[in-house]
Amino acid sequence: MTIKFGIIGGGVMAEALLSRLILQGIYQPQEVIVSEPQPSRRGFLVQQYGVYVTAENQEVARAVAAEVLFLAIKPQVFETVATELSATAIMPSLVISILAGVPLSKLEAAFPTVPAIRAMPNTPATVGAGMTAIAPGKHVQLHHLEQAQHLFKAVGEVVEVPEALMDAVTGLSGSGPGYVAIVVEALTDGGVAAGLPRAIASQLALQTVLGTAQLLKDSRIHPAELKDRVTSPGGTTIAGIAELERYGFRSALIEAVKAAAIRSKTLGS
Numbered sequence: 001m002t003i004k005f006g007i008i009g010g011g012v013m014a015e016a017l018l019s020r021l022i023l024q025g026i027y028q029p030q031e032v033i034v035s036e037p038q039p040s041r042r043g044f045l046v047q048q049y050g051v052y053v054t055a056e057n058q059e060v061a062r063a064v065a066a067e068v069l070f071l072a073i074k075p076q077v078f079e080t081v082a083t084e085l086s087a088t089a090i091m092p093s094l095v096i097s098i099l100a101g102v103p104l105s106k107l108e109a110a111f112p113t114v115p116a117i118r119a120m121p122n123t124p125a126t127v128g129a130g131m132t133a134i135a136p137g138k139h140v141q142l143h144h145l146e147q148a149q150h151l152f153k154a155v156g157e158v159v160e161v162p163e164a165l166m167d168a169v170t171g172l173s174g175s176g177p178g179y180v181a182i183v184v185e186a187l188t189d190g191g192v193a194a195g196l197p198r199a200i201a202s203q204l205a206l207q208t209v210l211g212t213a214q215l216l217k218d219s220r221i222h223p224a225e226l227k228d229r230v231t232s233p234g235g236t237t238i239a240g241i242a243e244l245e246r247y248g249f250r251s252a253l254i255e256a257v258k259a260a261a262i263r264s265k266t267l268g269s
């Protein structure tokens, strides 16, 4: 079977996407090759997903000639990996990078004339509830964009943005699962502090976050309106909200997104 999808870097995010792409039948395991330096990780990917693995990035470039090359390494090793890959002189039909911060100009310098798409997915892709933003490079044609959309739609929602917004996207939805996980953990701790057994507190916290997101999404009501609906005069919620405001919860989240966006920009420079 022809290799159609080559992944450079078989870590957390590569697995999040890979697992879903295979489950959805977008790719057969035998159509995928992953390069990964850690032997234990290679072993895991073979055992879990039945894909081809290699320790050599250049082998992926050779195997996916004329197909999709998917970059999922850390931004800090991009230059080294790009030099290695371009030394093969084999150009794929499409390069998709999910590297935080790394701009299209660097991708296009590494793969001249190759259509390149900068994407920012997030870890809920693993369960098909991902959010991915994509920004097309200068050689990208409609069918390349459709190919990338098809790929990322298999793992959640997709939005196209100008590249200038990709760092902001990274600070919000790329890093966002980390913030939300802390919210769930902190709510659980709050429940425990208020006397709940941890398992029950955890279930309540998780379902409250999930249910609230679902309600906001399905009803399309503004978050402020939902907050007002929950908040009875002189009741419990306003007592809780007053503490959130006192401790700067709202501005903490705003500053978190801004700081992550700035960090994204720095990583790519």
Ligand SMILES: NC(=O)C1=CN([C@@H]2O[C@H](COP(=O)(O)OP(=O)(O)OC[C@H]3O[C@@H](n4cnc5c(N)ncnc54)[C@H](O)[C@@H]3O)[C@@H](O)[C@H]2O)C=CC1
Binding pocket: 008, 009, 010, 011, 012, 013, 014, 035, 036, 037, 038, 041, 057, 072, 073, 074, 075, 077, 080, 081, 098, 099, 100, 120, 121, 122, 123, 174, 175
């Ligand atoms: N973790 C996340 O939630 C998200 C991460 N990203 C981006 O995805 C990329 C990967 O992030 P993670 O999966 O979290 O990191 P990770 O550390 O889990 O995965 C990176 C993998 O690359 C491998 N690697 C290291 N050097 C290599 C080399 N020279 N050649 C090939 N593979 C090499 C590592 O062994 C590791 O398995 C990053 O650029 C990050 O900005 C994007 C969206 C969300």
Ligand SMILES: O=C(O)[C@@H]1CCC=N1
Binding pocket: 100, 170, 174, 175
């Ligand atoms: O923390 C990071 O740098 C990556 C990018 C978005 C989520 N994780």
